[in-house]
Each structure stands twice: as C-alpha cells, then as structure tokens.
Amino acid sequence: MSYKAEYIWIDGTEPTARLRSKTRILADGAEPPVWGFDGSSTNQALGHTSDCVLNPVFTCPDPIRGGDHRLVLCEVLLPDGSPHPSNTRSELSAVSERFEDQEPIFGIEQEYTFFKDGRPLGFPSGGFPAPQGFYYCGVGADEVYGREVVETHLDACLNAGLAISGINAEVMPGQWEFQVGPVSPLAASDQLWVARWLLYRVAEDFGISATLDPKPVKGDWNGAGAHTNFSTRAMREGYDAIITACDALGERAQEHIKGYGAEIEHRLTGMHETAPWSEYSYGVSDRGASVRIPWQVAADKKGYIEDRRPNANCDPYVVTRLMVDTCCAALEKAGQV
Incomplete structure (x- = not known):
C-alpha cells in the first residue's frame, strides 16, 4: 500500500508570502523525505539555478483525503542545506x-x-x-x-x-x-x-x-x-x-x-x-x-x-x-x- 503526502510550503512572494503545495506518493510507513521544487516559479530562485529543497518540519493527518494520507509542512532550504532567505522559521527556531x-x-x-x-x-x-x-x-x-x-x-x-x-x-x-x-x-x-x-x-x-x-x-x-x-x-x-x-x-x-x-x-x-x-x-x-x-x-x-x-x-x-x-x-x- 501507499499514501499521499501533500507537501506544503511558504513561497518567496513579497510583501506577503503565499502557500504552495504538491503531492508525493510514498510507501506505507515511510516517513516523508526531503524533496525539491522549482524555485524559479515561486519567487525563490532564478531559472539558471532553480532547485530548492523541501525539508519536512510538521506532519499531520490529511482530513481532506482521509485514510492514512498526510499533510507535510516544510521549510525551504538551499541545496547546500542552509535556510533559504525566505525561510523565516529558522530564525524563530533559534x-x-x-x-x-x-x-x-x-x-x-x-x-x-x-x-x-x-x-x-x-x-x-x-x-x-x-x-x-x-x-x-x-x-x-x-x-x-x-x-x-x-x-x-x-x-x-x-x-x-x-x-x-x-x-x-x-x-x-x-x-x-x-x-x-x-x-x-x-x-x-x-x-x-x-x-x-x-x-x-x-x-x-x-x-x-x-x-x-x-x-x-x-x-x-x-x-x-x-x-x-x-x-x-x-x-x-x-x-x-x-x-x-x-x-x-x-x-x-x-x-x-x-x-x-x-x-x-x-x-x-x-x-x-x-x-x-x-x-x-x-x-x-x-x-x-x-x-x-x-x-x-x-x-x-x-x-x-x-x-x-x-x-x-x-x-x-x-x-x-x-x-x-x-x-x-x-x-x-x-x-x-
């Protein structure tokens, strides 16, 4: 069996950020891994270096899809693992x-x-x-x-x-x-x-x-x-x-x-x-x-x-x-x- 993980993140739109999300299918029992997305489409990167990283920080049951499906809130990282400039969660954490x-x-x-x-x-x-x-x-x-x-x-x-x-x-x-x-x-x-x-x-x-x-x-x-x-x-x-x-x-x-x-x-x-x-x-x-x-x-x-x-x-x-x-x-x- 597998389940749907809805990866949710906060984009880089200014002056007010917007929410984005996309779905990944994961094997039953598997923890949501880090994932990637096109930051050039979310005001978080340029086209020639567009990869950004989704790092799961909070998961909960998905009440829309039900069953074993999950919502996965992520913070955005750069490919080197450091916080993306739009990542305000990292400052709060410290x-x-x-x-x-x-x-x-x-x-x-x-x-x-x-x-x-x-x-x-x-x-x-x-x-x-x-x-x-x-x-x-x-x-x-x-x-x-x-x-x-x-x-x-x-x-x-x-x-x-x-x-x-x-x-x-x-x-x-x-x-x-x-x-x-x-x-x-x-x-x-x-x-x-x-x-x-x-x-x-x-x-x-x-x-x-x-x-x-x-x-x-x-x-x-x-x-x-x-x-x-x-x-x-x-x-x-x-x-x-x-x-x-x-x-x-x-x-x-x-x-x-x-x-x-x-x-x-x-x-x-x-x-x-x-x-x-x-x-x-x-x-x-x-x-x-x-x-x-x-x-x-x-x-x-x-x-x-x-x-x-x-x-x-x-x-x-x-x-x-x-x-x-x-x-x-x-x-x-x-x-x-």
Whole structure:
C-alpha cells in the first residue's frame, strides 16, 4: 500500500508570502523525505539555478483525503542545506531555543474574509449590506454568511489534530475568525500555516475564496487582524512580568510594526478597535490600545497579554519571534524569569 503526502510550503512572494503545495506518493510507513521544487516559479530562485529543497518540519493527518494520507509542512532550504532567505522559521527556531526555559506560549486569533464573485460574501451585488454591528458572533441567514465553510474547516482542523481552540463570526459580513493555541511558538506558527492551507482548500470546494487582506473593504468596515496572545511562565505567575513585557514591546514598537504584515497602516488607523500604527499604548480591557491586558488578568494579577497589532496577513514565524525576543530578553534582564 501507499499514501499521499501533500507537501506544503511558504513561497518567496513579497510583501506577503503565499502557500504552495504538491503531492508525493510514498510507501506505507515511510516517513516523508526531503524533496525539491522549482524555485524559479515561486519567487525563490532564478531559472539558471532553480532547485530548492523541501525539508519536512510538521506532519499531520490529511482530513481532506482521509485514510492514512498526510499533510507535510516544510521549510525551504538551499541545496547546500542552509535556510533559504525566505525561510523565516529558522530564525524563530533559534530564538525559541534560546528562551525555551521561560516557557513562552501563544494563542493566535486568525481573522479572514470570504469572497465570491469579486465581493465579500454577504455583500449584495452593486451595493452594501447594513452597517456592521449585528454580524459579530451573529446567527441567522441575514447576519451570517459562509457558516457551512467555517464548520467544515473547523472539522478539518480538528481531524488533522491541530490545536484549534475556537471559531466565531466577525464584525463584517463574510468575515470570520479561528484561534490556534495556546501552544509553543513553533507549534503555533506551524499549525497556523497548516490551518490557513486547509481554509483555502476547504473554501475551494465551495467555490469561495478566503483572503487575509488586512483591509478587505475600504471605508467604515473593520479590518482583519491576527491578535496574538502571549505569555511566559513568569507572566502566568505574576503581574510585574506582564508590565515588563508591555513596556518592552513599546521600546521596540516600530520594529514590530514592520514585521506584523504588509499594509498595516491601512488597518491600524486608530478606528475600528485599533491603535494608530505610529503610536504605542497598552491598557487593561482596552481594545483601542496596541496591547490589551484582559480585565481578568488585571484582577488575578497574572496571565497573558494580547498584542492587537499583527495583521491577518502576517507571517506567524516573524510575529512570534519578535515577541519572544523582545519580551523574554526584557524579562531576563529584569531577573523576572
């Protein structure tokens, strides 16, 4: 017997990378080996030296094909075995290893928007729906669009064994969210990329496309983000570490903004539950701040923080690396580990 291994990787498209995949048939029981692809077709090589290497880093059951078939997430290497310049996972791996003893964990809220026939799902042809307000966590055919796709995607993620922790309808029609975590930085990032691939693949069967555009509709409509919840062991045990982490994020605010997704200025305007991209703030229960400290965390004097700045189209390897590097280094310096 044999099985189908769907090799998935992140390409070199800028400013926002795209997912690619192809299928390899492997003998029953065989582990997915390294493989190759034409990097000149994925913005990762030139035609005269086009070979790139797929190195498996995460595998899980394939919920689309079922049976013993597998999804194989890969990092991209150069033929000499070194990380490809587009390989942001390798940098996260090094930072995660450095601060592993602080036990950082993440929960990432992935927002996205369904499109069909060139407009957001639920938007009438040639016009706009009622203003946002009733769509968030709504119910009913006049408020919710695409639930059958969302439920199918949720089941696919669960059947794949991903750490999916919830779903909900978002503020704009056709806009939804799923959450991954809380798990380690590498696990959160790997599984978010696989969950994104499954979202695109499931929506494909319904003739619908899903986009991570941070501002899919201009005007008085919410953008799409990837709010990133973060904690270390010290933060889960005491409030002083939480304040140290929040202050540290402010000291490197613009470095983070540059790594939080393309066209972030279109979403972080200071409106629609965002802080301006050019300013940094944090506060308790404040969804207009850059970083929110949940009210329960302030009451318990321990827990986690929510960085509300990352875009829906962010690279989770970059976001988690920046947060671990910034916060864990500050906690280490302050002796709060």
